[in-house]
Amino acid sequence: MTxxxxxxxxxxxxxxxxxxLANGPGSHTPAVRLAxxxxxxxxxLVMWELLVRGLEVPxxxxxxxxxxxxKFAEELPTLWLDFKQTFLKGALSGYLIxxxxxxxxxxxxxxxxxxxxGLLPVGNFVAALPxxxxxxxxxxxxxxxxxxxxxxxxxxxxxPMLVNAVAGLQETTAMQRDLMRTYGAGYWASLTKLxxxxxxxxxxxxxxxxTTLALIGAIVAEFFGSxxxxxxxxxxxxxxxxxxxxxxxEIVVAALAGSAFYGAVxxxxxxxxxxxxxxxxxxx
Amino acid sequence: MRTAGPVLVVVAAIFAIWYAAVPVMNIKETLTGLERxxxxxxxxxxxxxxxAGHLGLVLQNSFAxxxxxxxxxxRLPAPHQVVLDxxxxxxxxxxxxxxxxxxHGWITLSATLLGFVxxxxxxxxxxxxxxxxxxxDMSVMPWAIASQTIPILAIAPMIIVxxxxxxxxxxxxxxxxxxxxxxxPVVVGMVKGLRAPDAMQMDLLRTYNASRTQAFWKLxxxxxxxxxxASLKIGVAASLVGAIVAELPAGxxxxxxxxxxxxxxxxxMVQIWSALVFAAILAAGLVLIIGVIQRxxxxxxxxx
Numbered sequence: 001m002t003x004x005x006x007x008x009x010x011x012x013x014x015x016x017x018x019x020x021l022a023n024g025p026g027s028h029t030p031a032v033r034l035a036x037x038x039x040x041x042x043x044x045l046v047m048w049e050l051l052v053r054g055l056e057v058p059x060x061x062x063x064x065x066x067x068x069x070x071k072f073a074e075e076l077p078t079l080w081l082d083f084k085q086t087f088l089k090g091a092l093s094g095y096l097i098x099x100x101x102x103x104x105x106x107x108x109x110x111x112x113x114x115x116x117x118g119l120l121p122v123g124n125f126v127a128a129l130p131x132x133x134x135x136x137x138x139x140x141x142x143x144x145x146x147x148x149x150x151x152x153x154x155x156x157x158x159x160p161m162l163v164n165a166v167a168g169l170q171e172t173t174a175m176q177r178d179l180m181r182t183y184g185a186g187y188w189a190s191l192t193k194l195x196x197x198x199x200x201x202x203x204x205x206x207x208x209x210x211t212t213l214a215l216i217g218a219i220v221a222e223f224f225g226s227x228x229x230x231x232x233x234x235x236x237x238x239x240x241x242x243x244x245x246x247x248x249x250e251i252v253v254a255a256l257a258g259s260a261f262y263g264a265v266x267x268x269x270x271x272x273x274x275x276x277x278x279x280x281x282x283x284x
Numbered sequence: 285m286r287t288a289g290p291v292l293v294v295v296a297a298i299f300a301i302w303y304a305a306v307p308v309m310n311i312k313e314t315l316t317g318l319e320r321x322x323x324x325x326x327x328x329x330x331x332x333x334x335x336a337g338h339l340g341l342v343l344q345n346s347f348a349x350x351x352x353x354x355x356x357x358x359r360l361p362a363p364h365q366v367v368l369d370x371x372x373x374x375x376x377x378x379x380x381x382x383x384x385x386x387x388h389g390w391i392t393l394s395a396t397l398l399g400f401v402x403x404x405x406x407x408x409x410x411x412x413x414x415x416x417x418x419x420x421d422m423s424v425m426p427w428a429i430a431s432q433t434i435p436i437l438a439i440a441p442m443i444i445v446x447x448x449x450x451x452x453x454x455x456x457x458x459x460x461x462x463x464x465x466x467x468x469p470v471v472v473g474m475v476k477g478l479r480a481p482d483a484m485q486m487d488l489l490r491t492y493n494a495s496r497t498q499a500f501w502k503l504x505x506x507x508x509x510x511x512x513x514a515s516l517k518i519g520v521a522a523s524l525v526g527a528i529v530a531e532l533p534a535g536x537x538x539x540x541x542x543x544x545x546x547x548x549x550x551x552x553m554v555q556i557w558s559a560l561v562f563a564a565i566l567a568a569g570l571v572l573i574i575g576v577i578q579r580x581x582x583x584x585x586x587x588x
Contacts, residue, residue: 015419022419033422040423061446118290122298128521128571129564130528132437133540136548136556141309141359215435223441223532224548231438239441239533247442255434262433 003054007047014043063245071245072252078234079253086231087257089146090218094153099210102158103203106165107191120166127159135221144225152221157210164209168202169195201276204269211261215254302363309360310352311341317355318348361554369558382538385562391539393566395455395527399462400520406463407470407519408512414471415478415504428471436464437526441533458530458539465526466519473515477508506585513578520570528563540566 018036026032045065051057052064059067072079109115135152142148172195180190222232231250238246315325315333326344327333333341342349353362361369370385377384410428414421440461447457481503489499531541540563547555 018423019417019419022422027418027422036419036422037424037426041427061449114290115294117287118292118294121287121291122294125568128517129567130521130525130560132525132529133544133556133560133563136544137553137560140548140551140553212433212435216437219435219438220529220532223529224545235438236441236533239445242445244442244446251434251438251442254438258433258435259430 001054003050007050007054010050011043011047014039060242060244063248067245068248068252072249075246075249079249081229082231082234082250083253083257085146085227085229086149086218086222087215087261090149090221090230091153091214093146094150094218095157095210095214097150098154098157098214099161099207101154102161102206103165106162106169109162109166110169110195111187116166120163123159123162123166127163131156131159132217132220135217136224139221139224144227146230149218149221149226149230153214153217156213156217160209160213161206164202164206165199168199171195171198171202200269200273204265204273207265208262208269211265212258215258215261219254299363302360306358306360306362307342307349307352308338310355310358311338311345311348313357313359314348314352314355315341315345318351323348357551358553361557365554366557366561369554370561373558374562385540385543385558388539388543388559389562389566392458392524392527392531392541392563395458395530395539396462396520396523396566396570398455399459399464399526400466400523402459403463403466403523404470404516404519407467407515408474410467411471411474411478412500414475425475428468432468437461437529440526440530444530444533458527461530462523462526465522469515469518469522470512473511473518474508477511478504480504480507480511509581509585510587513574513581516574516578517571520574521567524563524567524570 018039021027021032021036021039024032049064049066052059052062063071105119109119132152134155138151138155139148142151176194176198177190180194185193218230219232219235222230223236226233231254235247235250238244238250312333316330319325319328319330325333325348326341327336342352352358353365355361358365373383373385377386379386381387410424414425443461444457447453447460485503485507486499489503494502528539528541528544531537531539532545540559543559544556547553547559
C-alpha cells in the first residue's frame with residue numbers, strides 16, 4: 001500500500017508543480033512549454049509502475065514500464081525486422097503510391113470541372129467509410145507479403161489526400177488568378193507558380209492525416225494474414241501467447257515510428273509553407 | 285442538381301470498370317471449374333494457364349465470360365452478386381439468425397454507439413477542462429495531439445485480451461476501443477470551438493457583468509456547436525472502424541468484423557464484400573443522421 005500512497009502523493013505533487021508552472025510568470029517561455037507536458041508524461045509512467053507493483057496487478061495482464069523497456073532492449077533485432085517489414089515496406093511504399101496517385105488525380109479533377117462535381121462528392125463519401133475493411137480482400141488478391149499491406153494503405157490514404165488536395169487547389173481567389181492572367185501566364189505557369197504553392201497547406205494537411213492512416217492500415221492488414229514477421233503479426237501472435245510485454249514493445253515502436261513519420265512531414269511542411277499564418281511564431 | 289449528373293456518371297463509370305474487371309479477375313478459377321465439368325478450354329494444361337496472362341485467357345475463352353459472373357467463390361464478385369447476397373442476408377434471413385447481417389450489424393452498431401457516446405462525453409468534458417485550466421491545457425493537449433500520430437488500433441487486440449482476463453467480454457471492450465477513436469476528434473474540435481468566441485465578444489459579456497458560468501452556457505457552448513458537429517461526423521465514422529477492428533482478435537465470432545474475418549478464413553469473398561458494403565451503409569447512415577441533427581440544431585440557433 002505504501003507504493004500506492006506514494007503514487008498518489010507523487011501525482012498531487014507533480015500536478016501542483018504543473019499548475020504553478022502553467023500559471024506562473026514564465027509560462028510562455030519555451031522551457032516551461034516543454035517541461036509541463038514532460039512532467040505530466042513522466043508522472044503517468046511512474047504512477048503506472050508504482051500502481052502495478054503496489055496493487056500487485058498480475059504482470060502478465062499489465063506489464064510495468066520497466067519490464068517493457070527491458071523487453072524492448074532484448075528484442076531489438078526482432079523489432080527492427082518487424083519495423084522494416086511493416087513500416088518501410090508496407091506503410092511507406094503504400095503511402096508514397098497512394099498520395100502520389102491522389103495528387104495526380106487532384107490535378108485532373110481541378111482541370112476538369114465535370115470531374116470535380118462528379119468525383120468529389122463520391123470521394124468525400126468514400127473517405128468516411130470503414131476502408132480498413134478492404135484489408136481481407138486485398139490480402140487475398142495481393143498475397144500475404146508486404147504488397148497487400150501497401151495496397152491497403154494506398155486505398156486508405158487515397159481519398160483523404162484527394163479531398164484535401166482538391167480543396168487546396170481551389171484556394172486561390174479570383175483576383176489572384178486574374179492577376180496571373182494579366183501577366184500572360186498559361187495554365188501550367190499559374191499552376192506551378194500560384195495554385196500549387198497556395199495549395200501546400202491543404203496538401204500537407206492531407207499528408208499528415210495520411211501518415212497515421214498508413215501505419216494503421218499496414219498493421220491492421222497484417223491481422224488478416226502475413227509472413228511470420230511484421231508489427232501486426234507480432235502483436236496478434238504475442239497477444240495469443242499472453243506475452244504482453246512484447247505487445248507493449250511493439251506499441252512503443254509503433255508510437256515512435258508514427259510520431260517520427262508525422263514529425264518528418266510536419267518539418268517539411270514548415271520549410272515549404274513558412275509564409276502561412278499558422279507557421280508564424282506565436283507572439284505574446 | 286448541378287452535381288447530380290456528374291455524380292451519376294462517375295458512379296456509373298465505377299460500376300462499368302467493376303463489371304469489366306470481373307472476367308479478368310475470375311477467369312483462372314472459372315476455367316479450372318469449366319474444365320472439370322468437361323468443357324474445352326484453350327490452353328488445356330493447368331500449368332500453361334497458370335503462366336498465361338489474365339486478359340489473354342479471357343480473350344481466348346470468350347465463351348467463359350458469363351460463367352465468371354456466377355462464380356461460387358469469385359476473387360472479385362460482380363456487383364449484382366454482392367447485392368443479392370446483401371438482400372439474402374438482410375431481408376430473407378430472420379433477424380436473430382447468425383447468418384443475418386442485421387444481427388451482426390447490430391452487434392457492431394451497439395458497440396459503436398456506446399463507444400461513441402462515451403467518447404463524445406469524455407471528449408467534451410476534457411475539452412471544457414482544457415479550456416478553463418491552463419495547467420491541463422499545457423500538460424494534456426500535447427499528449428492528445430501526439431497520440432494522434434500513434435496507430436491506436438494496434439492496441440485493440442491487447443485491450444480485448446486484457447479485459448477478457450478481468451472477465452469483461454462482448455460489448456464493453458469493443459465500446460472502449462470505439463470510444464478511444466471518437467474521443468480525440470471531439471477533444472480537438474471542441475477545444476477549438478470553445479475558444480472560437482473572440483476577445484470582443486468576451487468583453488461584451490463582461491460589460492453585461494456575466495459570470496463565468498453564464499459566459500460558458502450563453503457564449504462559449506453555442507459558439508462551439510459547428511465545430512462539435514464537424515468533429516462528431518469524423519468521430520462516429522472512426523467509432524465504427526474501431527468496433528470493427530476490435531472484433532478481429534476475438535477470432536471472428538460475431539459482428540461485421542467477425543464476418544470479414546471468417547470470410548477471409550474460408551475464402552468467401554462475397555461474404556466479405558457484403559459485410560463491407562453493409563458497414564459502409566451503416567457509416568454513411570450514421571454520418572447522415574449527425575448531419576440532420578446538425579442542420580436542425582444550427583437552424584434553431586440561427587447559425588445556418
